[in-house]
Amino acid sequence: MKGPTMRKSSREREGLRLSPAMFEILLSLAGGDRHGYAIMLEVEERTQGEVKLGPATLYRSIKQLEQMGYIEVSEEESEAADSERRRTYTLLEAGREAAMRRAGSLARSMEAARARNLLIEPEIRDGGLNAAFADGHAEWIAEPNAGRFLAEMERTAR
Secondary structure, eight states: OOOOOOOOOHHHHHHHTOOHHHHHHHHHHTTOOBOHHHHHHHHHHHTTTSOOOOHHHHHHHHHHHHHTTSEEEEEEOOSSTTOOOEEEEEEOHHHHHHHHHHHHHHHHHHHHHHHTTOOEEEEEETTEEEEEETTSOEEEEEHHHHHHHHHHHHHHHO
């Protein structure tokens, strides 16, 4: 027999169902208002190139986030006379809460991965990566291969 369960509100469920692209957009906007292109650049830089949002994914996700009430879109005049209006995206409180729920869920998953020896504790220094694994062994990976190594470890931990 199962114990009592608490039902999540529809907004709580939405926060946990954010696509990876939607979460990255909310995470970017948590750092301040941005234009679409600035969101793409910030996500790519922050993830060290591991996540690249294409225009179709970016703007489809932005539209969904706006419909969910997580972000607000505003238009501003460009300084150039022949330019179009630029859209600026702002994170709303509901979007911040959804991103916090998703981040909490990811943190719990990372702890489970750590407990099951699936997560490395990397230390980048001296032109490479010193990867200390949860099972006690360590490896030194030279800089050109360090990024690929981390990406592969994250991919296989999912």
